[in-house]
Amino acid sequence: MRARIDPTSDRPAYKQIADALRQAIKAGELAPGTRVPSESELIEQFGVSQGTVRGSLNLLRSEGLIQSFQGRGVYVRERPPIRRMASDRFARRHRDAGKAAYLAEAETEKVRPEVEVFYVGPGDLPEKFADLLNLKAGDKVLIRRRRYLSDGHPTEMATSYIPWKLADGTQMTEENPGPGGIYARLEEQGYELERFTEQVTARMPSPEEAKALMLSAGMPVLTLIRTALTTEGTPVEVCDTVMTADLYLLDYEIPAK
Numbered sequence: 001m002r003a004r005i006d007p008t009s010d011r012p013a014y015k016q017i018a019d020a021l022r023q024a025i026k027a028g029e030l031a032p033g034t035r036v037p038s039e040s041e042l043i044e045q046f047g048v049s050q051g052t053v054r055g056s057l058n059l060l061r062s063e064g065l066i067q068s069f070q071g072r073g074v075y076v077r078e079r080p081p082i083r084r085m086a087s088d089r090f091a092r093r094h095r096d097a098g099k100a101a102y103l104a105e106a107e108t109e110k111v112r113p114e115v116e117v118f119y120v121g122p123g124d125l126p127e128k129f130a131d132l133l134n135l136k137a138g139d140k141v142l143i144r145r146r147r148y149l150s151d152g153h154p155t156e157m158a159t160s161y162i163p164w165k166l167a168d169g170t171q172m173t174e175e176n177p178g179p180g181g182i183y184a185r186l187e188e189q190g191y192e193l194e195r196f197t198e199q200v201t202a203r204m205p206s207p208e209e210a211k212a213l214m215l216s217a218g219m220p221v222l223t224l225i226r227t228a229l230t231t232e233g234t235p236v237e238v239c240d241t242v243m244t245a246d247l248y249l250l251d252y253e254i255p256a257k
Contacts, residue, residue, distance in 0.1 A: 003016075003017075003019075003020035003023075003046075004045075004046065005017070005046050005047065005048065013046070013048050013052050014048075014052045014053075014055035014056045014059065015056070015059065016046075017042065017046055017048070017052070017053065017056035018056040018057075018059045018060055021036065021056065021060055021065075021066075022060060022063075022065060025060075025065055025066075025076055030076050031076065032076050032077065032078040032079060033075060033076060033078045034075065034076050035073050035074070035075050036057070036066055036073070036074040036075060036076060038073060038074075039053050039054065039057075042056070057074060058217075061074075061216045061217055061218065062216070062217060062218030062219070063218075064077060064079075064215075064216055064218075064219045064246055065077055066216070067214070067216045068216070077216070078153065079153070079246075079247065088253075089101045089104055089105050090183065090193075090196055090228075092193075094180070095180035095181070095183055095184040095187070096180070097180075098179030098180050098184075099179075099180065100177075100180060100181030100182075100183075101181070101183075102115065102148055106150065109150075111150040111151050112150070112151050112152070113148070113149070113150060114148070114149040114150075114152070115146055115147070115148055115149075116146060116147045116148075116149070117144075117145075117146045117175045118145040118146055118147065119143060119144070119145040120142075120143070120144050120145075120173065120174065120175050121142070121143060121173070122140055122141070122142060122143070122164060123140075123141060123142075123143040124137075124138045124139070124140065124141070125137060125138060125139045125140075125141045125161055126161075129161055129225075129238045129240070132225070132227050132235060132238045133161065133163060133227075133235050133237075133238055134234075134235055135163065139163075139164075140164040141161045141162055141163055141164055141167075142160075142161070142162040142163075142164055142166075142167035142168075142172060142173060143159060143160070143161060144159065144160040144162070144172075144177075144182070145157075145158075145159045145160075146158055146159075147212060153214075154212060154213050154214055154244075155213070155243065155244055155247050155248075156213075156241055156242060156243040156244065156248075157209065157212055157213065157241070157242045158239055158240065158241040158242075159239070159240045159241075160182065160237055160238070160239045160240075161237065161238045161239075161240075162182065162186075162236065162237045163236065166186065166189065166191070166236055170185055170189070171185055172185050172186075182237065183228065183237075186228075186236050186237070191230045191234070191236050192230055192231045193228055193229070193230060193231075193236075194229060194230060194231040194233075195229050196226055196227065196228050196229070197226070197227045197229070198224055198225065198226045198227075199224070199225045200222060200223070200224050200250065201222070201223050202220050202221070202222055202223075202245060203220065203221060203223060204220055204221070205219070205220070205221045205242065209221060209242050213242070213244050215244065219244070219245070219246070220245045221242050221243060221244060221245050222242075222243045222244075222245045222248060222250075223240070223241065223242055223243075224239075224240075224241040224243065225238065225239070225240055225241075226238070226239045226241065227239075
C-alpha cells in the first residue's frame with residue numbers, strides 16, 4: 001500500500017488514510033485475517049499524528065472491516081458468506097427430511113453449520129413475549145438458548161420459549177431435540193404448524209451480544225422475533241434471534257393474492 005495524503009484535498013487526513021486501507025482490503029492487498037499495518041507504521045507512511053491514525057482505524061472498525069485483538073494488533077475482519085434467509089426455510093419438507101431450518105439454510109448456502117447450546121431447561125417467560133404466547137409473564141416455559149456458526153464464524157444467537165406443558169417429557173428438553181428440530185417434535189404431538197410471523201428490527205448490540213458474535217464497536221445487529229402458530233392459531237413457540245446485520249440478506253416471497 002503506497003498511498004499518501006493529498007494536502008490539497010478537502011477530505012480530512014484520517015478519512016484519506018481510511019480510504020487507502022479500505023481500498024487495500026477490497027482489492028485483496030490486505031486479505032481477511034491479515035494484520036493491518038501498525039499505528040507507528042501508518043504514522044511513518046502518512047506523516048500524521050497518532051490521533052489521526054486512530055481516527056482512521058476507528059472509522060474502519062465501525063464499518064466492520066477490521067477488528068482489534070488486545071496484545072495482537074488490528075486485523076482485517078474475516079467474514080463468512082452472507083446468509084440468505086429465505087421465506088421457505090421452515091417448510092415441512094425440511095422437517096420431513098430430518099433437517100432443522102438452520103441446517104437447511106446452511107446446505108443451500110454451502111457453509112459448514114455449527115450449533116453451540118448454551119442452555120436448555122425450564123425458566124420464566126419474559127414479559128415482552130407473554131402476549132405472543134398467550135401466557136402470563138413469569139409462566140414456566142422451556143428455554144433453549146444457542147449460538148449458530150457458519151464455517152466457524154458466529155453469525156446469530158437465538159433463544160426459544162416453548163410452553164412447558166408442550167415440552168415437558170419430550171426430546172425438546174434435551175440438548176439435541178432430534179431430526180427436524182423442535183418443530184418436528186411439536187408436530188409429532190399433533191400441533192400441526194401452519195404459519196410463522198416475524199418481526200425484524202435493527203439496533204446496537206449489548207456488550208454480551210457483541211462479545212458472543214465477535215462484533216467490533218459500532219456494528220449493529222438485526223433482531224428477529226418469530227412466533228410459530230398451529231393450524232388452529234395456537235402459538236407454540238417464540239424465538240428471539242439476534243443476528244450480525246451485515247451477514248444476512250432477508251429474502252422473502254410474498255404472494256400477491
